[in-house]
Amino acid sequence: MTNAASFIRRHIGQSALILLLITAGYSGWVPALHAGSMLELTDLLAHPEQYDKQTVSVVGEVSNLQLATTRDGQNAYGFLLKSGKGTVKVIGLGKTRVRDGEQVVVEGIFSRLRQGGRTAVLNEIKAELVRPLAQLTPDFVG
Template sequence: MLRLLTWTIACILMTMPVGPLSAAALVEVTELLAHPDHYDHQVVTVSGRVTSFQLATNRDGQPAFGFLLQDTAGTVKVVGLGKADVREGDYVVVEGVFSRLRQAGRAIVYNEIKATSVQSMTKMNPDLVG
């Protein structure tokens, strides 16, 4: 089922007009986790289900968000500025810059995508998502 969904998303991305998402190749979360050095500081496009969605405000008072993006084999953290028009449990396509690790004060954050675009699959083409 996930492979069919991944293939469907790839087809959508290839046929979409130029807009918020680019035609970057769709990468599975498993691939990011297996080869984090290869994707470090690279723009990636991934898909999965939103879990642990949180709204926040950054130090400058701008709205921000964070969530875990989960597919059948792994989970990656997604953060971004602005408002994400998604909800807990939504299936989404995320484009952003992947970091295998970053320093956040005294903590180290692993496997994170700083999102430039988050789009719900149901809003892309409701007929393709059940």
């Protein structure tokens, strides 16, 4: 293969990858936070049935952060997300770098009621993404 042919194949492959990533981002395949989809925690708590089992994005302050390990040995965490007059519980798998008192954006599945054996948990978000507000670019937060 000539140098020119090799050059063309290499750059066409890179262009295809870039196009795939751009397309995936616009189709929603890549998780992203959009200011238009941000929900006030007080609205979530005022109408929990409307958001039950739905993906939500909310902002609040981390409180009572607890780190744990599942039976399978996987890292897990939980904390209370506080904002204004409301609080929801946030749980997630993996490591988290957030700290108590830090303002964060949480994106995940909201459950109005979750049964855990004999325990009923109200207003919980199973986090898919937790990011400190300070790390987000201005494009993400409006």
